[in-house]
Amino acid sequence: MNTTAKLLLHCPDQPGILAEVTNFITINRGNIIYLDQYVDHVENIFFMRIEWEIKDFFIPKDKIEDYFETLYAQKYGMKFRLYFSDVKPKMAIFVSKLSHCLFDMLARYTAGEWNVEIPLIISNHPDLQHVAERFGIPFYLFPITKENKMEQEKAEMELLAKHNINFIVLARYMQVISEQMIEAYPNRIINIHHSFLPAFIGAKPYHAAFERGVKIIGATSHYVTTELDAGPIIEQDVVRITHKDTVQELVSKGKDLEKIVLSRAVRKHIERKVLAYKNKTVIFS
Template sequence: MDQATATTSKTAILLMHCPDQKGIISHITLFIHENQGNIIYLDQYVDRVEKRFYMRVEFEIDQFNIPEEKIYDYFETLLAKKYTMTFNLYFNDRKPKMALFVTKMSHCLYDILSRTDSGELKVEIPMIISNHLHLKKVADKFNIPFYHFEMNKENKVEQEKAQLELMKKHNINFVVLARYMQIISSDFIESYPNKIINIHHSFLPAFVGAKPYHAAHERGVKIIGATSHYVTTDLDAGPIIEQDVAKVSHKDTVKELIRKGKDLEKIVLSRAIYQHVNRKLMAYKNKTIIFD
């Protein structure tokens, strides 16, 4: 609940980036003001090395001159083309639809569902997808449809295809892998570019791949971490969204690292989802820009 959600008005949220040029802020704010929009949030950032300009603007549109469904077009025609912008427009009264992938561990799943249930996370969850049945009982508690897709080497291609069809049918906007212990294929990933959020149970880029807590214990690190990131076709190498860490000591066994790490994982994943859902987050090349 930031400044944006403090309003009870209907708002539009603009996320954009483009080559840095003079006059962009002026031009965009003028466009909003002239059309009777009321800006309630504006933050911008310029990457001086890449010479790229990023902005997030949220504005009330109750009195806006341009009808809601045409704002995108008008903005594209009048502004985006001139500045070669990449942009997106969202509305605060539309909850994005999320597909939630899990396997056997419940901590991230519970954390996400309890936040949704309390209203903190404004998202719809039309489906929980899993390659095992273990967490069906959790989905049932929250009355969320649970789909079981058993996965093995032979059926992977067709199962993923079936998952994608199901997601398409329900107009899924983005995907969360909440400790989903499967590598997903390039085809799947490319269907949701920068729209699949994963939680990796290490401080990336340390301990890429399987069993990071075992590797951390073996290496004798004094701090463990967790990393949420957008999934790309390069394993554990997509744009990082959030990271957090916890101190450990020589006393911590692998089991103890796993236990302590769970708290990091669920918080770091839920924060990433929050930023994504509240449109505070842009990915460009292999990095994220976060407006918070």
């Protein structure tokens, strides 16, 4: 497979942007293999994801960003990010005690489904060390107490930095992440919440769903922001329940949802198909 460049951008909408950008790539001999664009007519913002083969591209790989900045980004007030398909993002997984999301991601990783590297797993409990070991991935234990939380997080961040981690996945990690870490990884910490947000924010959502008597439960994967369970939503899904389902049955059905929803969100992130804007996401097809 040929190496591709992936460009995600957004800017105030105005006539001609799409034509100019595609023209720029085409006249420089880039073969466009993917294009998806969208205009938010409420906010008047133009969003675009474009991917092209760079084998014959006139502009050298390491200068594309610079050229694009000069030629278009400044002109249109664009924010953009450029990725190359031959650079694997590095992902850290945070877990606590529940294994279903972790197993699901490591199975995909081992089977080669995801173009990603997972250099390490971090946990505040030792329970899932055996899972990490089964898959041969280093496991780091950082027990958290009220007293040591800030300190432990700093140690975690040093470890993440040392391994050049690009983004973090909270796979049912049962700790609120503090602001210092959230700000270090803006829209780069993916969480799975075990409810159909914004219903049942916070702890014990299955108990709350059971109490309310809903007929459908859900799971939500979102980027972590400083407001609890309120970050940009990447993916959601639901499953039907009945009055016969106990809380334990909700937990069991919910686990299947959680792992699938989280893995879909992570895949979209890995493939650079998520663009967060304000508190929402554009998910490119």
